[in-house]
Amino acid sequence: MKFTEEHEWLRVEGDEVVVGITIHAAEQLGDVVFVELPDEGTTVSKDDEVVVIESVKAASDILAPVDGEITEVNSTLTDNPAMVNDDPQGEAWFFKMKVSDPSQMDEFMDEAAYQKFIG
Amino acid sequence: MTDLQHTPLFALHEELGAKMVPFAGYAMPVQYPMGVMQEHQHTRTQAGLFDVSHMGQVILSGADWDSVALAFETLVPMDVLGLGDGRQRYGLFTNAQGGIEDDLMFARRGDALFVVVNAACKDADIARMRAGLPDTISVGPLEDRALLALQGPQAEAVMAGLDPAAAAMRFMDVADLTLDGIAVWASRSGYTGEDGYEISVPADQAEALARVLLAHDAVAPIGLGARDSLRLEAGLCLYGNDIDAGTDPVEAGLVWAIQKVRREGGARAGGFPGAEAVLHSLHDGPARKRVGLRPEGRAPMRDGVALYASETAELPVGTITSGGFGPTVGGPVAMGYVPDACANEGTQLWGALRGKRLPVTVVKLPFVPANFKR
Incomplete structure (x- = not known):
């Protein structure tokens, strides 16, 4: 699993990556009450806002970690946003995407580096 | 701190x-x-x-x-x-x-x-x-x-x-x-x-x-x-x-x-x-009134969200002053100010959220009945 400075995690599955938010991010957000997912098939660029998450406190965005195409979204989150708090690094993945340029993956942190990053 | x-x-x-x-x-x-x-x-x-x-x-x-x-x-x-x-x-x-x-x-x-x-x-x-x-x-x-x-x-x-x-x-x-x-x-x-x-x-x-x-x-x-x-x-x-x-x-x-x-x-x-x-x-x-608002769907509308009388109206008629997710209601709830003509219960308005207009209904306050010992 790789981690971004935006507190996302990425897991490579073949030529796709699965994207979610870290346990740390979910704790910071507090109780999640709303998730808006992108349409499958959407072409996105790195840093595009692709998911909206609203917690009891505030709205925040998830950015596309790399360029590519959204291939699948986890629509169970729409009906059960609380899953993001229950299992952020497991069941509560947000979307899968096909990566245009795999070299964009190189800059991400491994778990040890991420743990150090969040202190 | x-x-x-x-x-x-x-x-x-x-x-x-x-x-x-x-x-x-x-x-x-x-x-x-x-x-x-x-x-x-x-x-x-x-x-x-x-x-x-x-x-x-x-x-x-x-x-x-x-x-x-x-x-x-x-x-x-x-x-x-x-x-x-x-x-x-x-x-x-x-x-x-x-x-x-x-x-x-x-x-x-x-x-x-x-x-x-x-x-x-x-x-x-x-x-x-x-x-x-x-x-x-x-x-x-x-x-x-x-x-x-x-x-x-x-x-x-x-x-x-x-x-x-x-x-x-x-x-x-x-x-x-x-x-x-x-x-x-x-x-x-x-x-x-x-x-x-x-x-x-x-x-x-x-x-x-x-x-x-x-x-x-x-x-x-x-x-x-x-x-x-x-x-x-x-x-x-x-x-x-x-x-x-x-x-x-x-x-x-x-x-x-x-x-x-x-x-x-x-x-x-x-x-x-x-x-x-x-x-x-x-x-x-009054020319305008504070009203209760129920956004449709699950997306909370917070303070500052502009309210429109129709999906295409150019100018807003009001603004949300408080809003969020109501845990007891089980959905988004808000309050805001709208012109008297838009303040009747059941009036349909639209709130501008992330570039989209989403339906909002004027409802009676409070959202949850008071439980006072009178």
Whole structure:
């Protein structure tokens, strides 16, 4: 699993990556009450806002970690946003995407580096 | 957060694992490990303990009750003189334009008036009272007292277990109680829509009292996050969001707080700042009104979201002033101001959220029925 400075995690599955938010991010957000997912098939660029998450406190965005195409979204989150708090690094993945340029993956942190990053 | 003031419960909040945030110059708990959603539900179903010691507590005293009450009536459009001993009322400080400078609770304690004001406004409120009241009325801020709130359906049982007199109090009564040996001033009121008490306690005994209350299985500590969602569902105004110096009490839907004796034709009509504007607004009806709003779907609409009369209208007709997710409602809830013509229940409006227009329906307030012991 790789981690971004935006507190996302990425897991490579073949030529796709699965994207979610870290346990740390979910704790910071507090109780999640709303998730808006992108349409499958959407072409996105790195840093595009692709998911909206609203917690009891505030709205925040998830950015596309790399360029590519959204291939699948986890629509169970729409009906059960609380899953993001229950299992952020497991069941509560947000979307899968096909990566245009795999070299964009190189800059991400491994778990040890991420743990150090969040202190 | 070094320059922030601490309430007498600061150490207890940290011990309880609270997440502390700056609020009105104080370090305050926004949530505890339970989390906002569960804290909200706990307050609605059992009892929640809130630290509201950041709020301003002030005693006004003078020669007798009539002189104190009549002096205070020059600052607020409420019937103060007619307040019975041991009773409390909701009030507003108005300005020369009829706008709201702050909202407050005031209670009669014998010949004195006990006033509780918002934290962010307390310095201005104390200055306003000192400047606006005659020298014969003393304005005494109570800096050595903390304020706790115990709210929820189990609050009465918890309080009555400590002092049986708590059970005899009705909504908006105030009384001196002794809770586990600690002498307090209690009122049967709050800011959640639930039955409950606000408890003014000497600062040096506040932590001991909080521990006594928290020792009950039914009582959990509740942070500002749930305090906000509870008051929003209860349709209660947040000063600075839903009411401010530019909103008058009539458009804010607070006419009920202006007793008849202070209105046109009343024995003590007018005589408060902005009386002409407020009485005019009362007579003619306001141009805009504060309303309850239910956004469709699950996306919360927060303060600042513009409201439109149609999906394509160019100009907004109003704005959301408070909004979020209502845990008891199970969906997004909001309040805002709209023109009188759009204020009828069932009116369909659109809120602009992230570049999209989403349907919003005007609904009756509160979102959750009040559970007061009248």
